[in-house]
Amino acid sequence: MTEPGARPKLAPHVRLSFDPARQRHVLQSPEAVTVLNDTGAAVLGLCDGQRTLAEIIAELKPRYNRVPADEVSHFLDRLAAAGRLEANDG
Amino acid sequence: MDRPFGLLAELTYACPLQCPYCSNPLDLSGYGDELTTGEWLRVLDEARELGVLQLHLSGGEPLQRRDLTEITRHAGQLGLYTNLITSALGLSARRATELRAAGLDHVQISIQADEAARSDRIAGTPSFERKLAAARMVKKLDWPLTLNVVLHRHNVDRIAGVLALAEELEADRIELAHTQYYGWAWRNRDGLLPGRDQLERAEAVVRAARERLRGRMEIIYVLPDYYSRYPKPCMGGWGRRQLTVVPNGDVLPCPTAHQVPLPRASVRDHALAWIWDQSPVFQAFRGTDWMPDPCRGCDRRELDFGGCRCQAFQLTGDAARTDPVCQLSPDHEIVAAAVRAAGGPAPAPGPALIPRPHVRPRHPETSS
Numbered sequence: 001m002t003e004p005g006a007r008p009k010l011a012p013h014v015r016l017s018f019d020p021a022r023q024r025h026v027l028q029s030p031e032a033v034t035v036l037n038d039t040g041a042a043v044l045g046l047c048d049g050q051r052t053l054a055e056i057i058a059e060l061k062p063r064y065n066r067v068p069a070d071e072v073s074h075f076l077d078r079l080a081a082a083g084r085l086e087a088n089d090g
Numbered sequence: 091m092d093r094p095f096g097l098l099a100e101l102t103y104a105c106p107l108q109c110p111y112c113s114n115p116l117d118l119s120g121y122g123d124e125l126t127t128g129e130w131l132r133v134l135d136e137a138r139e140l141g142v143l144q145l146h147l148s149g150g151e152p153l154q155r156r157d158l159t160e161i162t163r164h165a166g167q168l169g170l171y172t173n174l175i176t177s178a179l180g181l182s183a184r185r186a187t188e189l190r191a192a193g194l195d196h197v198q199i200s201i202q203a204d205e206a207a208r209s210d211r212i213a214g215t216p217s218f219e220r221k222l223a224a225a226r227m228v229k230k231l232d233w234p235l236t237l238n239v240v241l242h243r244h245n246v247d248r249i250a251g252v253l254a255l256a257e258e259l260e261a262d263r264i265e266l267a268h269t270q271y272y273g274w275a276w277r278n279r280d281g282l283l284p285g286r287d288q289l290e291r292a293e294a295v296v297r298a299a300r301e302r303l304r305g306r307m308e309i310i311y312v313l314p315d316y317y318s319r320y321p322k323p324c325m326g327g328w329g330r331r332q333l334t335v336v337p338n339g340d341v342l343p344c345p346t347a348h349q350v351p352l353p354r355a356s357v358r359d360h361a362l363a364w365i366w367d368q369s370p371v372f373q374a375f376r377g378t379d380w381m382p383d384p385c386r387g388c389d390r391r392e393l394d395f396g397g398c399r400c401q402a403f404q405l406t407g408d409a410a411r412t413d414p415v416c417q418l419s420p421d422h423e424i425v426a427a428a429v430r431a432a433g434g435p436a437p438a439p440g441p442a443l444i445p446r447p448h449v450r451p452r453h454p455e456t457s458s
Contacts, residue, residue: 019143
C-alpha cells in the first residue's frame with residue numbers, strides 16, 4: 001500500500017460500519033473488530049478500489065488539517081498485513 | 091465499563107459428534123430447557139444495544155436448531171457480523187443456501203484430522219467425508235471458510251496433512267488450536283495432552299507453512315497453555331470483551347464458567363445490560379482488584395489478567411488464585427507434573443478417552 005498508485009479496497013467479507021453504541025466506525029471481519037478513529041474511518045471510506053493512495057490523501061487534505069502521507073500508508077499497511085485490506089489489481 | 095464486542099451464542103448442546111475434547115459441561119442434563127426463538131431474538135436486540143458486533147453461533151451443533159436461519163437473519167438486520175461454528179453435519183445444500191440468503195457472514199467447520207479413519211474415530215461418528223463436501227459447498231457459495239482443528243496427542247503429528255487439506259479446500263483461515271482442558275477435555279486430559287517433542291515438531295511445521303502460504307491462507311496457531319511460561323489472557327479479561335449465553339439462557343463471561351461457584355444470571359430473569367454491568371458473576375473477577383499475589387504486583391497483570399479463572403478453580407479449588415499455568419504461580423507444580431507425565435520422546439498410548447455422550451435434541455425448536 002506504500003505505492004502512491006495503489007488502489008486499496010476492503011478485503012471481501014470485511015465490513016466498515018458505524019456502531020451507535022460506541023459512536024465510532026468499526027471494521028468487522030470473521031474473528032475481529034477494529035474500532036476506528038474519525039480519520040481512520042474517513043481514510044477507509046475512500047478505499048473503494050478506484051481511488052489511488054495519492055488521490056485519497058489529496059481528498060482528505062481539505063477535511064483535516066494534517067494528514068501525513070506516511071501515516072496513512074502505514075495505517076493501510078497494517079490493515080493489509082492483518083488481511084482486512086487489499087490492493088485492487090484491476 | 092468496557093462494552094462487549096462478541097457474543098458466543100451456544101444455541102443447543104445437542105450434537106451428533108462425541109469428541110472427547112468437547113468443552114461443553116460434563117453434566118449436560120440441565121440444559122434441555124432451551125431458549126425459544128423469541129427469547130434468542132430478544133437477546134440479540136439487547137446484545138446489539140450493549141455494543142456487541144460479532145455473533146458466534148455455536149453449541150453443541152447449532153444446525154440442530156430449526157430456527158438457526160431466523161436467528162441469523164435477525165442478527166444480520168441488527169448489523170452483527172455472524173459466524174457459524176459447526177461440525178458441518180446437517181449443512182445440506184438447502185440449509186446452506188437459506189443461511190446464505192439470511193446473510194450469514196462466515197462459516198467455521200471443524201475437522202478432527204486429515205484423513206477419514208482418524209477423524210471419524212475422534213469424532214465418534216462417520217463425518218469426515220461430509221465435512222469435506224460441506225467445506226467445498228461453503229467455498230462455492232462464496233463464504234469465507236475457516237477450518238477449525240482442535241489439537242491433542244492423537245492428531246498433532248498430522249498437522250502437515252491437515253494444512254495440505256486446508257490448502258486443497260482453499261480455506262481462507264485455519265485455526266489450529268491446542269485443546270483447552272475444560273469440560274470433557276478436562277476429564278480426558280491425561281489421554282489428550284501431547285508430549286513436548288510432539289509440540290516442537292508441530293511448531294516447525296506451522297512456521298514453514300506460514301512462510302509458504304503467506305497472503306493465501308491465514309494460519310492461527312494457539313499454543314497449549316500447559317506448555318506456556320505465562321497464562322493466556324482468557325477471554326481478553328473476565329467480563330471485558332466477550333460474553334456467552336448458554337442454551338438455557340444463563341449468561342457467563344466464558345463458556346466454561348458454569349463450573350465456578352458463582353450466582354447464576356439468566357436472560358430469563360434479567361436484562362442483558364444488567365447482567366453485563368452489575369451481576370455478581372460478571373463483577374467477580376473484573377479488572378485487577380480481586381487479584382492475589384503474585385498477580386497483584388506483576389507487570390503482566392493487565393496483559394494476561396491472571397490467566398483463566400476456570401483453570402485456577404479446576405486445579406486448586408479456588409477460582410481467585412493465579413492460574414497455575416503461570417510459572418510464577420505457587421501452584422505451578424500441578425501443571426508441571428501433568429506435563430512431565432505427558433512427556434518423553436515417544437508418547438506412550440495414553441489412558442482410554444471417554445467420548446462426550448451424543449446428546450439428542452429435546453426442545454421443540456431443535457430438530458431431530
